[in-house]
Amino acid sequence: MDFGPHFLIASLEGAITAAILALTAMGLSIVFGVMRVVNVAHGEFYMLGAVIAWWVAHLIGIHPALGFVAALLLAPLLVGVLAAAADKLILQKIGYDPDRTIVGTIGLLYIIQQSTLMTFGPDARPVQPPFNTRLSIPWFEFGDNGFEIIWPWGLGTTSYKLFVIFAAIVILTGLWAVMTRTKIGLIMRATQQDNEMARAFGVPVERVYAWVFGLGAALAAAGAVLVVPIQQAHYLMGGDPLLLSFIVVIIGGLGSLPGTVIAAIFIGMSDGIISVFFSPTLAKIIATLVVAMVLVFRPQGLLGKANP
Amino acid sequence: MLEVQEIHVAYGQVNVLYGISLSVKSGEILCLLGRNGAGKTTIMKSIMGLLPLTSGTITLNGTAISTLPAHEIPRMRIGYVPQGRRLFPELTVSENIEVGLMTCQEDKATRDWVLEIFPRLRERLTQVAGTLSGGEQQMLATARALCLRPQVLLLDEPTEGLQPSVIEQIRQVIVRMKQEGVVVLLVEQRVDAILSIADQVSFIENGRNVETTDAASLRDDPDKLKRYLGV
Numbered sequence A: 001m002d003f004g005p006h007f008l009i010a011s012l013e014g015a016i017t018a019a020i021l022a023l024t025a026m027g028l029s030i031v032f033g034v035m036r037v038v039n040v041a042h043g044e045f046y047m048l049g050a051v052i053a054w055w056v057a058h059l060i061g062i063h064p065a066l067g068f069v070a071a072l073l074l075a076p077l078l079v080g081v082l083a084a085a086a087d088k089l090i091l092q093k094i095g096y097d098p099d100r101t102i103v104g105t106i107g108l109l110y111i112i113q114q115s116t117l118m119t120f121g122p123d124a125r126p127v128q129p130p131f132n133t134r135l136s137i138p139w140f141e142f143g144d145n146g147f148e149i150i151w152p153w154g155l156g157t158t159s160y161k162l163f164v165i166f167a168a169i170v171i172l173t174g175l176w177a178v179m180t181r182t183k184i185g186l187i188m189r190a191t192q193q194d195n196e197m198a199r200a201f202g203v204p205v206e207r208v209y210a211w212v213f214g215l216g217a218a219l220a221a222a223g224a225v226l227v228v229p230i231q232q233a234h235y236l237m238g239g240d241p242l243l244l245s246f247i248v249v250i251i252g253g254l255g256s257l258p259g260t261v262i263a264a265i266f267i268g269m270s271d272g273i274i275s276v277f278f279s280p281t282l283a284k285i286i287a288t289l290v291v292a293m294v295l296v297f298r299p300q301g302l303l304g305k306a307n308p
Numbered sequence B: 001m002l003e004v005q006e007i008h009v010a011y012g013q014v015n016v017l018y019g020i021s022l023s024v025k026s027g028e029i030l031c032l033l034g035r036n037g038a039g040k041t042t043i044m045k046s047i048m049g050l051l052p053l054t055s056g057t058i059t060l061n062g063t064a065i066s067t068l069p070a071h072e073i074p075r076m077r078i079g080y081v082p083q084g085r086r087l088f089p090e091l092t093v094s095e096n097i098e099v100g101l102m103t104c105q106e107d108k109a110t111r112d113w114v115l116e117i118f119p120r121l122r123e124r125l126t127q128v129a130g131t132l133s134g135g136e137q138q139m140l141a142t143a144r145a146l147c148l149r150p151q152v153l154l155l156d157e158p159t160e161g162l163q164p165s166v167i168e169q170i171r172q173v174i175v176r177m178k179q180e181g182v183v184v185l186l187v188e189q190r191v192d193a194i195l196s197i198a199d200q201v202s203f204i205e206n207g208r209n210v211e212t213t214d215a216a217s218l219r220d221d222p223d224k225l226k227r228y229l230g231v
Helices: A003-035 A042-059 A064-091 A098-119 A159-181 A183-193 A195-200 A205-231 A239-252 A257-277 A280-297 B040-047 B093-103 B108-117 B134-146 B164-179 B191-195 B215-220 B223-229
Strands: A134-136 A139-143 A146-150 A156-158 B002-011 B014-024 B029-033 B053-060 B078-081 B152-156 B183-187 B200-205 B208-214
Touching: A003 A042, A003 A139, A003 A159, A003 A183, A003 A205, A003 A239, A003 A257, A042 A064, A042 A098, A042 A205, A042 A239, A064 A098, A064 A205, A134 A159, A156 A159, A159 A183, A159 A205, A159 A257, A183 A195, A183 A205, A183 B093, A195 A205, A205 A239, A239 A257, A239 A280, A257 A280, B002 B040, B014 B029, B014 B040, B014 B053, B014 B183, B014 B200, B029 B040, B029 B191, B029 B223, B040 B053, B040 B152, B040 B183, B078 B134, B093 B108, B093 B134, B108 B134, B134 B152, B134 B164, B152 B164, B164 B183, B191 B215, B200 B215, B200 B223, B208 B215, B208 B223
Parallel strands: B014 B208, B029 B183, B029 B200, B078 B152, B152 B183
Antiparallel strands: A134 A156, A139 A146, B002 B014, B002 B053, B200 B208
């Protein structure tokens, strides 16, 4: 295959990574933005989403599409409820103290990971995609006959992969609408900017925190449900999304939602493209290097606000 | 009637208030005077439930409010204008007002009423609060508190750093609320601005209220001001 078609495939893979990453990182970003909690267990909520998706799809084994739709609804819901409970039981008890929440969520990470190992086991398990039609992509070349449309062998994608990108866009648009157009969003933004004043105007801040923590985890879980038909569920799958989410949130600017999306697209695309042409490890190295550069030259991130 | 009885408040291990008692009737303005760090702002925050009481009670018309969760206290129609305005800086004027309206589920009529009191805000509805001028920010902070249709209004240095025309406007709003039967609790540094509108004055010193007197008697006997405030 020539460079052009090869690059197109790499970009498509990158777009999928970017879509999943945007969802996962958005969860981390919202939690940090509103609650100022650095959630180290975020990757485990992602993993849990994938594992629950496998359970649900496995139990409702009538038709792959039915199982998948059920998983897409149930997994984020269950993970969100679990995260909200963890917020009430752990984070609220330690008063959202920045240092102790980090230690607390590290503990949560291991509890979730090891519980999954004990119940789900060490195997990687696939979930069948609801539909998976192969789509060929045309390419063009200027050959002996002038401009020509050709269908290179191996240049194609699947309908499911396109669906992942589409679904991520729909979820993020929905989230944006909730944040900017609804009362719930207004309450979240007010709490983010000044939680004491929010409380002085009748906002039950603890309840908002539980919801936000649940929402953040649910976003990660939604990303994971979308990814399991491509990647398989495994109890250690939470590490990479956690690292990449942190990278994205730091580059985008802590707590800035548009910055998070832009950084997710940038990091996801470059991760996909570099992984295809070189190696996934190099992709991570470069992403981490970008973080270092951002921290040196623009510590508040691309769209973050500098502390006055 | 708002009654604060013998409240003790601590920030962690550090005691700040040692048995403060206040009582303000409807349609009355009580002014807290005292040096910096005397505990005036702490009293305001304690009434709002933002700081836990170690002992004592706060009641509004006979109902204990100090036992309520903090977010339910403003729903008793207690409007708070904090020191330094404390707007939601990245929300628009309209959204800041909306947060105030949500507290007691007030509707559009209240919104119109508040915007009538501060017509300047109507011109700025879509502007982000953090970019308003100081005077406009104070108007918005006051408007946000009025959105609760308050029975009690707590104002913490509402005229700090403002130009005279805005001070006069805020003063008129305070007087109007008094006439409508609102309990007004005011913290203010500028003694001259208070004496003309306050009914009672309470001097706070080191977390205790050392004396509460009529504002009228203070006007005749300014020596006390010198004693407690050094002015």
